[in-house]
Every structure is written in C-alpha cells, then in structure tokens.
Amino acid sequence: MSKNLPRILTVCLTIIVLLSSCRKKEFDEFYGRPETLADPxxxxxxxxxxxxxxxxxxxxxxxxxxxxxxxxxxxxxxxxxxxxxxxxxxxxxxxxxxxxxxxxxxxxxxxxxxxxxxxxxxxxxxxxxxxxxxxxxxxxDFVYDGTDNNGKPIKVIAANRNGSYLPTDFNNKxxxxxxxxxxxxxxxxxxxxxxxxxxxxxxxxxxxxxxxxxxxxxxxxxxxxxxxxxxxPPQSIDQYIGAKSQYSAFKSLLDKYVTYNLNADISRRYQVLTGKTDNVYAKNYSALLGFSPNNENYLKDDANDAQIGMYTLFAPTDAAVEAYAKVLLKYYAKSRLQPGDYKAQLSELYALRPDIIRDFVNSHFYRTAVWPGKFNSVNSFLGEVTKLNPGNVVDKQFLSNGLFYGVNEAQNANSFATVYGKVNLDPTFYIMKQAMDVLGYTIPIKTASLKYVIVPIPDATLVSLGFSYDPFFPSAPIRGDLTILRRLLQTHIIPLGDRAVPNFATGSGILEASNGEYIKYDKGFIFSAGTQDLAAASDKTIKIDSIVNAVNGADVYATRVLAYTSLPVSKHIERYALTTTDPYYSFFQYLKNNVTLYNATSGAIQGITDGSFYSIFIPTNTAIQAAVTAGLLPKLANGSPNYTPTDASDISKVSKFIQYHIIKNSVASDGQKTGSFETLLKDESGDAAKVTVTTNTTNSLILRDVTNTSVNVLLGAADRSNVLSNRTVIHQINSYLKYQF
Structure with missing residues (x-):
C-alpha cells in the first residue's frame, strides 16, 4: 500500500489539474472579454x-x-x-x-x-x-461666491428646480x-x-x-x-444676465424674486470636500416667475424632459426698461421721470404693486424654446406671443438652460396694453381691478385679439356702494354683495366682437354688455337702464370725461356709474303708456288688465323670470287697432279695443298676443343678433312659438312671424325702441306679430 500511494496521489492530482484546466477554459469562454469587443x-x-x-x-x-x-x-x-x-x-x-x-x-x-x-x-x-x-x-457647477439680498458675501449654489432646490440633483448642464x-x-x-x-x-x-x-x-x-x-460649458441665463451691465435694470427686478435659503445637506458636503466651515445657501427664484433662470433642468415632468425643452428669456436693455417705465409709472411717479431715477421708482412700485412688476417680468419669460423663425407663434408665461421681432434683438445667446435675446424694446404686455391695462395700472380703479381678477373677468379683456370697451369704476364710487378690497381675507378679499357687484362690473365690460370702437364723441348707438344687458351712448354721454330711472333729467345720462384707446378697444371714463334697474319691466312700459297718445298705451292697457299675465301689486309679468333676458316688441296703437280688427284681440261693439274682457276666450286671446310679442333674448339694433328666437307663447305640447330676426343693423331691425310676415322695428328719433329695462330691451314695431296654433 505504501509503495502505491504516491502513484495514486500523482494520478489524482493529474486528474484534478486536467479538470481545473477544463473548468477555467469554460469560465473564460463564458465570462471572459470577447476578442471582438471594441476597446474602451x-x-x-x-x-x-x-x-x-x-x-x-x-x-x-x-x-x-x-x-x-x-x-x-x-x-x-x-x-x-x-x-x-x-x-x-x-x-x-x-x-x-x-x-x-x-x-x-x-x-x-x-x-x-x-x-x-x-x-x-x-x-x-x-x-x-x-x-x-x-x-x-x-x-x-457647484458652490460659488455670491452675496445675499443685503450684499453680504456668502457661499451659493444654484436652484435646480423652478422655485426650489433639491439636494439630490446636481443641476447638470x-x-x-x-x-x-x-x-x-x-x-x-x-x-x-x-x-x-x-x-x-x-x-x-x-x-x-x-x-x-x-x-x-x-x-x-x-x-x-x-x-x-x-x-x-455655456453660462446659464442667470449667470449671463448677471455678468452683463446692459441688463442691470431688468436684473434688479429679477433680484426681487430671489431668496437665499440655508441648505444643510450641501453645507455638509461642501465642508467635507473643502475643509472649510462656510454654510451654503441655495439661490431660489420665486415660483411666481415663469422659470428659475439658474435652473439647468427643465420642467421635470419627465426625468429627461430637458432633452426636448429649454427656456427663453427676452431681456430688455436698460434703455428699453427706462422707456417702458414711463408706462408702468404713469400713475405712480411723484414727479416727471428724470434720467437715472427710474430704477428706484420701479423698486418703489414693486413695494406698492408687486403684481405690476411680476407681470412685466413674466411677459419676457417663455417656458419653451422660441426659435428665431417662430417669434410670433409661441406664448409667453403670461400666454401671449411676443410683440417683438428679430429686428429688436441686439444680443443673442444659446445658453446652457435657455435661449437668450437681449432686446431694445420691452414687451408691451397685454396686462398693460389692453383695456384691462388702464384699470390695472391706475390706482384710482384698484378695487375694480382686484374684483375683476377675483371674479374671473380678467382673461378676456386682456386678450389682445378680443375687442372690448371698459367703463372704469373709481374706488370712491365702489366704496360708496358698499364694496372694498381687503387682502387680509385671501379667500374672499372683495367685501360686499358679490351678486350685485358682478352685475355692476359686467355692465361696465362691453365686448365689441369684430366691430370698431364706437364714435362716442359725436355718434349714438346701443351696446350689449358682457352680461347681456345694454347701455346706450349719444354724443358724448352714456346711460343705462338704472340711470334712466333717475328723476332729474340731468342725472339720466352720464357725461363722458375722456376716451383712451388700447390695443383691443378703449377705456371710456365717465363721471358716474352705469347703474342697473331694479324696476319690473312693466314699469318701463307704463312710462310710455300714460296717455292715449303715448306709444305703448294700447299694449299696456291690454297687459295691465290681464289678470292671467299681470300682477298689479308687483308689476310682474308672468313668464318673465328674474335673471333672464328678454325683448318686448310693442305694436303701435294703430297696429293694435289693426289686430283688434283682425280678431286677434277682443273688441267692443263699436270695433275699438276691449281692454277689460271678461270672456275666457277673449282673455286667452290677450295672453297669447302679448306672450308672442316677448322673446327669450335681448335684441337691439346693434348689428349683432339674428335668427330664430323662442317666445313666451307655448302650444298645448309645451313647444314655444318662435319669431325670427331677419335683419339687424344699426339702422334696421326686421322681424318675421310664423305666417312669414315681416314687421319693422321703428328706429326713428321720435320712436320708442331700444328702450332699456330690467335685463330687457323694449321696441316699438309698425305692425303686430301673428301666431298660429
């Protein structure tokens, strides 16, 4: 046994070596670096x-x-x-x-x-x-030397989100x-x-x-x-604008939205890497801005969204900011602007009205790349295309986080250039401005493509009516009855559609306000249903003080408010029906004596609902007589009108006749509304009979009834048409409207 042991061990070791060699070869073949793999x-x-x-x-x-x-x-x-x-x-x-x-x-x-x-x-x-x-x-970039808002030297790191800093993100360019x-x-x-x-x-x-x-x-x-x-590596927008003195005025406004926040994580990292004891502060721009100019990331809607997006800033030069400061400071500058004083005055304006400076700054911020060939097809953070063009660009840079255009004009933002802008900038109308913002009336009137007339209401007037603005109640800063205020404001906001601004100075006409009610103007005066209710003749109209044009219409300044009326519609009919020769006399006689339709105590007309809009077409006294003769209204034995019928069928005739002359919409001779409108008259199935407005211009208003007969609204100077009432317009017509059931 002892002589064979070495031989046995030698054989075993040989087998083990052979097996190991095979295993290594297999391992290398499977895990080894392929010969065909390219070098690093x-x-x-x-x-x-x-x-x-x-x-x-x-x-x-x-x-x-x-x-x-x-x-x-x-x-x-x-x-x-x-x-x-x-x-x-x-x-x-x-x-x-x-x-x-x-x-x-x-x-x-x-x-x-x-x-x-x-x-x-x-x-x-x-x-x-x-x-x-x-x-x-x-x-x-990592930590750099900067100064805080008080000019004190500090260690700073740039924000890597819009409005905040995240320590786990390196803010890579x-x-x-x-x-x-x-x-x-x-x-x-x-x-x-x-x-x-x-x-x-x-x-x-x-x-x-x-x-x-x-x-x-x-x-x-x-x-x-x-x-x-x-x-x-290019500079960021923040780095670039901070290094260029020609943008110092705009940068000084940007700086008002900067805070420096101590960041413990970055401070510890900086101290470990450098051995220094300084604390590090994250430079954060307010989330009120369109983006943070030092943020190298994009919106972070997706981890890699910076692959497809970057920011754009149109930075006005100091000369451009100074020129536009005259617009922003028009109502605030204590004296005429002198060279060099505009920066301090803009700073003071920021303290008084930070919203004005915010809108001015944000009108130059775009949350997307605005390529040179697409200046007028991309919206800013305020939702506006730039009013500038490549000819305004005096400096252009492709920076690490956005496109930068230095421009020789400031953006004439809609917040200042539209009809809203006058109310927005003038502190005389601050409550109205805040109320429009809070109640949601701002966006349409500061959209340059939508034309409006605004009649600004001074703060003193609104205060006298019981309204105020209190920012200490952020959930409800407008104090007073908002239902009343809404109706009042809407009456002073008048959409023009595709029409030009009316000639308020020498012309006359009627305009529909944004809530469906109407106002009228006549040779330098304006008036509403409420002003027409006033007793004194001098109070029935309001003198226009001045008219200021804007990019989307005009602001019409007047001495008093365009009040709405609280009277029932019947009272405005009765006003022109007191004597037999008054234009509405016969119609009103049938109305007031009809117990089915008319409430003598309240003056309410059945079917006319508070808050809805109507037009009433009143036939002349001659036309009423023609309707009587035709059998559409009850008559006396001598053929004259029977204003107080007792027969049920005659009472029904009166009700149907009157109901068919009242449509469910307010229509005036302003060239705006045509088409078919439902009346108050309904058949047994509940379907409303209709009247069609076939022609509507400023000097012609024509109706057609169901018998295909045309009737003209009388628009002469002596006629009683376009009469303003409670959410209703009253017209005189030359004939009567005939229904068929």
Missing part, C-alpha cells in the same frame, strides 16, 4: 493618435479611469486641430486643470448613443422619435445638438442655427458650434463622435 473610449482615442490634447484634458480632469472602464457614455471628442484653434482663439498656451475638467465633463453625456438615436427623447415610456436636441452632461431629424420635426433650419452660431457651417450634424466629422465609433463603454471644435 480612452484607448480608442489613444490609438487614433489625433486626440492627444483631449486625452491630456481627460488625465488632468481625472477621468482616464472612467473612460477606460465599463460604463455607457456618449463622448464628443475634439481633435488636436480643434484644440489648436481653441488655444489660438483664446490666447492660451496650455489648459489648466479646471478648464480641462470643464471641457471633458461637458463633452460627456449619459448613455452611449449612436447618432440615429440622439434626436430621440428617452422617456419613461420609451423613445419619442425626433423630439430631442439636448443631452445631460457630466458637467455641473445640457449639451445642445442640431441634427437633421430634429430640425425637420421642429420646422427649423440653418437660419435658426446660424442665428446663434454665425461662424459655423450648418451640416445637419452639429453640436453647439461644432460639426460632427466622424460619427458612431462604438466603444466598450459607449459611443464616440468626433467634432471639429472644443466645447466649453
């Missing part, structure tokens, strides 16, 4: 031999190991020729470690992508074709590229590209100002694209 990014660039300067930067930046190891990167690598151009253009003999780090980190984007994928937006639901033009780079699929998808082209990069040739394969000269070099740890220029 660093090694490939090293072999190519034309990237020594870029690789020097990689070494200085400490990214050699990263680009030599596993991972997934897209690297835009500049050639040595590109570095030679860069060094010459920037008067540099070498590149220090900080600059090297910026160049390398800005050239690296996350996820290795071939060029065919770069135009696709990677979302949580997959790729969206052709929508992308940016990728998140490795580069981000994004690299833009301009590839043919995206350009075609977006409808932009070489002109848009060269607007920002005039010295670069557009090829449809551009990265910032560079061209991709060789694409899709696949590496073990990503993809390389060769470019002909060195790229460095």
């Amino acid at each position: 990014i660093y090694q490939q660039l090293q072999v190519k031999g034309n990237f020594s300067k870029f690789l020097e930067c990689v070494d200085k930046a400490g990214y050699k190991e990263t680009l030599s190891a596993a991972g997934s990167w897209t690297v835009f690598a500049p050639t040595d020729e590109a570095f030679a151009i860069y060094l010459k253009d920037n008067n540099l003999s070498e590149i220090n470690a900080d600059l090297a780090s910026a160049i390398v980190r800005y050239s690296m984007t996350y996820d290795g992508e071939k060029i065919e994928r770069l135009s696709d937006n990677l979302t949580a639901r997959g790729f969206v074709k052709n929508a992308g033009f940016r990728r998140r780079t490795v580069y981000y 994004n690299l833009p590229y301009f590839l043919a699929p995206f350009m075609s998808f977006t409808g932009i082209g070489a002109v848009d590209y060269n607007y920002f990069y005039p010295s670069s040739e557009f090829t449809g394969k551009n990265v910032g100002p560079a061209r991709i000269t060789q694409e899709d070099i696949v590496a073990e740890n990503g993809v390389i694209h060769i470019i002909d220029r060195v790229l460095t």
Whole structure:
C-alpha cells in the first residue's frame, strides 16, 4: 500500500489539474472579454493618435479611469486641430486643470448613443422619435461666491428646480445638438442655427458650434463622435444676465424674486470636500416667475424632459426698461421721470404693486424654446406671443438652460396694453381691478385679439356702494354683495366682437354688455337702464370725461356709474303708456288688465323670470287697432279695443298676443343678433312659438312671424325702441306679430 500511494496521489492530482484546466477554459469562454469587443473610449482615442490634447484634458480632469472602464457614455471628442484653434482663439498656451475638467465633463453625456438615436427623447415610456436636441452632461457647477439680498458675501449654489432646490440633483448642464431629424420635426433650419452660431457651417450634424466629422465609433463603454471644435460649458441665463451691465435694470427686478435659503445637506458636503466651515445657501427664484433662470433642468415632468425643452428669456436693455417705465409709472411717479431715477421708482412700485412688476417680468419669460423663425407663434408665461421681432434683438445667446435675446424694446404686455391695462395700472380703479381678477373677468379683456370697451369704476364710487378690497381675507378679499357687484362690473365690460370702437364723441348707438344687458351712448354721454330711472333729467345720462384707446378697444371714463334697474319691466312700459297718445298705451292697457299675465301689486309679468333676458316688441296703437280688427284681440261693439274682457276666450286671446310679442333674448339694433328666437307663447305640447330676426343693423331691425310676415322695428328719433329695462330691451314695431296654433 505504501509503495502505491504516491502513484495514486500523482494520478489524482493529474486528474484534478486536467479538470481545473477544463473548468477555467469554460469560465473564460463564458465570462471572459470577447476578442471582438471594441476597446474602451480612452484607448480608442489613444490609438487614433489625433486626440492627444483631449486625452491630456481627460488625465488632468481625472477621468482616464472612467473612460477606460465599463460604463455607457456618449463622448464628443475634439481633435488636436480643434484644440489648436481653441488655444489660438483664446490666447492660451496650455489648459489648466479646471478648464480641462470643464471641457471633458461637458463633452460627456449619459448613455452611449449612436447618432440615429440622439434626436430621440428617452422617456419613461420609451423613445419619442425626433423630439430631442439636448443631452445631460457630466458637467455641473457647484458652490460659488455670491452675496445675499443685503450684499453680504456668502457661499451659493444654484436652484435646480423652478422655485426650489433639491439636494439630490446636481443641476447638470445640457449639451445642445442640431441634427437633421430634429430640425425637420421642429420646422427649423440653418437660419435658426446660424442665428446663434454665425461662424459655423450648418451640416445637419452639429453640436453647439461644432460639426460632427466622424460619427458612431462604438466603444466598450459607449459611443464616440468626433467634432471639429472644443466645447466649453455655456453660462446659464442667470449667470449671463448677471455678468452683463446692459441688463442691470431688468436684473434688479429679477433680484426681487430671489431668496437665499440655508441648505444643510450641501453645507455638509461642501465642508467635507473643502475643509472649510462656510454654510451654503441655495439661490431660489420665486415660483411666481415663469422659470428659475439658474435652473439647468427643465420642467421635470419627465426625468429627461430637458432633452426636448429649454427656456427663453427676452431681456430688455436698460434703455428699453427706462422707456417702458414711463408706462408702468404713469400713475405712480411723484414727479416727471428724470434720467437715472427710474430704477428706484420701479423698486418703489414693486413695494406698492408687486403684481405690476411680476407681470412685466413674466411677459419676457417663455417656458419653451422660441426659435428665431417662430417669434410670433409661441406664448409667453403670461400666454401671449411676443410683440417683438428679430429686428429688436441686439444680443443673442444659446445658453446652457435657455435661449437668450437681449432686446431694445420691452414687451408691451397685454396686462398693460389692453383695456384691462388702464384699470390695472391706475390706482384710482384698484378695487375694480382686484374684483375683476377675483371674479374671473380678467382673461378676456386682456386678450389682445378680443375687442372690448371698459367703463372704469373709481374706488370712491365702489366704496360708496358698499364694496372694498381687503387682502387680509385671501379667500374672499372683495367685501360686499358679490351678486350685485358682478352685475355692476359686467355692465361696465362691453365686448365689441369684430366691430370698431364706437364714435362716442359725436355718434349714438346701443351696446350689449358682457352680461347681456345694454347701455346706450349719444354724443358724448352714456346711460343705462338704472340711470334712466333717475328723476332729474340731468342725472339720466352720464357725461363722458375722456376716451383712451388700447390695443383691443378703449377705456371710456365717465363721471358716474352705469347703474342697473331694479324696476319690473312693466314699469318701463307704463312710462310710455300714460296717455292715449303715448306709444305703448294700447299694449299696456291690454297687459295691465290681464289678470292671467299681470300682477298689479308687483308689476310682474308672468313668464318673465328674474335673471333672464328678454325683448318686448310693442305694436303701435294703430297696429293694435289693426289686430283688434283682425280678431286677434277682443273688441267692443263699436270695433275699438276691449281692454277689460271678461270672456275666457277673449282673455286667452290677450295672453297669447302679448306672450308672442316677448322673446327669450335681448335684441337691439346693434348689428349683432339674428335668427330664430323662442317666445313666451307655448302650444298645448309645451313647444314655444318662435319669431325670427331677419335683419339687424344699426339702422334696421326686421322681424318675421310664423305666417312669414315681416314687421319693422321703428328706429326713428321720435320712436320708442331700444328702450332699456330690467335685463330687457323694449321696441316699438309698425305692425303686430301673428301666431298660429
């Protein structure tokens, strides 16, 4: 046994070695690096031999190991020729470690992508074709030296969200590229590209100002694209505007929306990295702004939405802000503006009316890329297209988080240029402005494409009527009866549709207010149903003090309020029915004696409901007699009208006749409403009989009844038509309307 033991052990060891060798071979074949696998990014660039300067930067930046190891990167690598151009253009003999780090980190984007994928937006639901033009780079700014709102030196880090800061987000800058699929998808082209990069040739394969000269070099740890220029991280909008003195006035307004908030997480990280004891403050812009100018991210509706979106800022120069300050300060400046004093006055205005400054600033903010060829097709944060054009641009920059246009004019925002703007800016009408905002009347009247006339109501008038504004009640800041206030305000807001502003000074006419009630104007005076109720002749009309035109209409200033009436409609009929020769006499006699329709105590007419709108067409006394003769109304033995019938069928005739002369809509001779309208008269099935308005102009109003007979509204100076009543307009007609049941 002892002599055979060594032989046995030798055989066993040989078998074990053979088995181990087989296992290792199988392991290497399965897990080993395939011979066909491309080298990593660093090694490939090293072999190519034309990237020594870029690789020097990689070494200085400490990214050699990263680009030599596993991972997934897209690297835009500049050639040595590109570095030679860069060094010459920037008067540099070498590149220090900080600059090297910026160049390398800005050239690296996350996820290795071939060029065919770069135009696709990677979302949580997959790729969206052709929508992308940016990728998140490795580069981000960290803590920098700044000052707080009081000018005290502090350590600052930029916000990475709109209105806030998130410590887990590095606020990486994004690299833009301009590839043919995206350009075609977006409808932009070489002109848009060269607007920002005039010295670069557009090829449809551009990265910032560079061209991709060789694409899709696949590496073990990503993809390389060769470019002909060195790229460095652009400034953010916040960084750029802060460094340019020509925008100091606009920046001073932006600064009013900045807060510096101590961030414990970043403070600890900074202290560990630097060994210093300084605290770090996040520079946050208010969420009231369209976006945070220092936020490198986009809206974050999706993790990668910065691939498809960026911001735009139109920044007015100091001269442009000074010129527009005259608009903003018209009602606030203590004295005539002098050169150099506008900044202080705008600051004072911010303290008094922060909403004015907020709207002014936000009118220049766009939450999307406004390409040069699309100036007038993209809405600002306030929902308006810019009123500026490329000719106003004196400075254009493609920055890291947005497009920047320095402009020689300020945006004439709808908040100030429309009929709403006059009420908005003038403190005399502050309660009305706040009430319109709170009650939801603002958006239409400050839309430039919608034409209005506004009759502003002074604060003193509203206070005398029991209304006030109290910001200490944020849920209900308007104090007073809101039902009454709504009706009052709506009467002073008059939509024009496609009509021009009326000639209030020398013309006359009737206008429908936004609530369906009507007002009238006549040679420098305006009036409403409520003013016509007043006893004194001098009070029945209101003198127009002045008229100020706006981009969407006019503001008509008057001495008193356009009151509405609380009287029942019958009282306005009765006003012109007191004697036998009055125009409404015969009609009213039939009405007031009809117990079915008329309540003698209240004056209410059955079927006319509070809050609804009506028109009443009253035949002349001669026409009433014609209806009597035709048998549509009861008559006496001598053929004259029987105003007090006792027979049920005669009473019914009167009811039907009157009901058929009242339609369920307010119609006036303003050229606006035509068509078929229901009357108060209904058949046994409950279907309403109808009257058609066939013609409606400012000097002609024609009706047609169900017998196809036309009737004219009498619009002469002596006739009683377009009479204003309680949500009702009363007209005199030359004949009667005939129904058929």
